[in-house]
Amino acid sequence: MIQKTPLYDTHVAAGAKIVDFAGWQMPINYGSQIEEHHCVRTDAGMFDVSHMLAIDLVGAESQTFLRRLLANDVAKLTVPGKALYSCMLQEDGGVIDDLIVYFFTPTQYRIVVNAGTSEKDLAWMRLQAADFAVSLTPRRDLAMIAVQGPQARERFWTAFPVARSYSVTLGVFQAAEWDGWLIARTGYTGEDGFEIAVPADEAATVWQKLIEAGVKPAGLGARDTLRLEAGMNLYGQDMDETQNPLESGLTWTVDFKDASRDFIGKSALAGRQAAGSLKVFLGLLLLDKGILRAHQKVVTAQGNGETTSGSFSPTLNQSIALARLPAGVQPGDEVQVEIRDKLLKAQVVKPVFARNGKSQL
């Protein structure tokens, strides 16, 4: 089934090039993907992310349920509006999805999941929720807009002056409710900004006001190169059900601290950790000329690995990739990547290439 967000007509009217993304008709760019990328790194751009799904969780056992469902520990969330990034795992440790969970009270949360996995996620959550006093409500009545860039917050406040007092004190990964909206200081670009959830019928007006405040529309193309430069994983590409978070650069999101907490996938991950020789998840910087893409073979002194995402970095003007590599490979190592039967030189780096407007290398 082909789905459209509440902003679809707005994108078409703006001359966007529309592509199919996980069954959704989405703008890939509005002209030049590279210009949109630079605009987010240097000023402010916005993305329609209404294809992602917000799910409201309420009920007496909401916290207990999430502490079982998620690999990260929501008990860390104590301030209303505070958000947490987590993986949702299978029993074998494979990643069902990565998501952001917002805490309002111990009986009230919002979970935002990927578009392509939303039906699968909801089915899994409902299955796991059967033994808990909770209810899950998908919110397809909302539109979501990510306003990102060093000037994003200022331009947002120019468009919505009254929202300033509600959102000016928000720390990173913190959200506030305002007049039926959720304003969250989160994103997927490595830049400052807000992700706002608004009623679907207000979306086009909100988008237009942001344009008038100087925010430029940006498509999924720029969103992908921005997140890749920032070293942020893309579900379905950098990890999926066949990969665990420990070998996907997401060890920092798995919380083993509370020994009494038994989250789904915990014993499998503990077993994997005990077995040792975990693959490492690192960045690659192509030294020869060419473009790295996903699923290219990486030849290292420790054996072969594989790129999981790759593209051209507009900030570095060079090709970069994320890669799953054999244990022992370290930043600074020189490796070779097979591209069309040629072996090209690449340098292993920490998987953060550019954030906050500049190179992180």
Next chain:
Amino acid sequence: MSVPANLKYTKSHEWALLEADGTVTIGITDHAQEALGDIVFLELPDAGRTVKAGEECAVVESVKAASDIYAPIAGEVVAKNDAAIDAPESVNQDAYAAWLFKLKPANAADLNGLLDATAYEKVAAES
């Protein structure tokens, strides 16, 4: 979408021009550059390489994806466009000025088997 009347075209979105010196200049169409988006890398064949009609002989990479370029006709490569290699975005700016490579055709009459502008416009409209 620009489709100059003086060029010949392929279904795979290359253009070809017979020059006064008997060589054939080859590039990708405006429609192709538009579909690819921002072009960031070109891999072009070296002079001296012999290619068959329809043979993969170059790669145009945009931010989004890599795309194979096919020889419209058989011949020997006599030049590649180093200026375009240094500035791949020039193909986005003017796909008919930023040529990719030149062939000495095995048989110049092979060009007659390619599409004319009217026929290519139909191909592009349907792709």
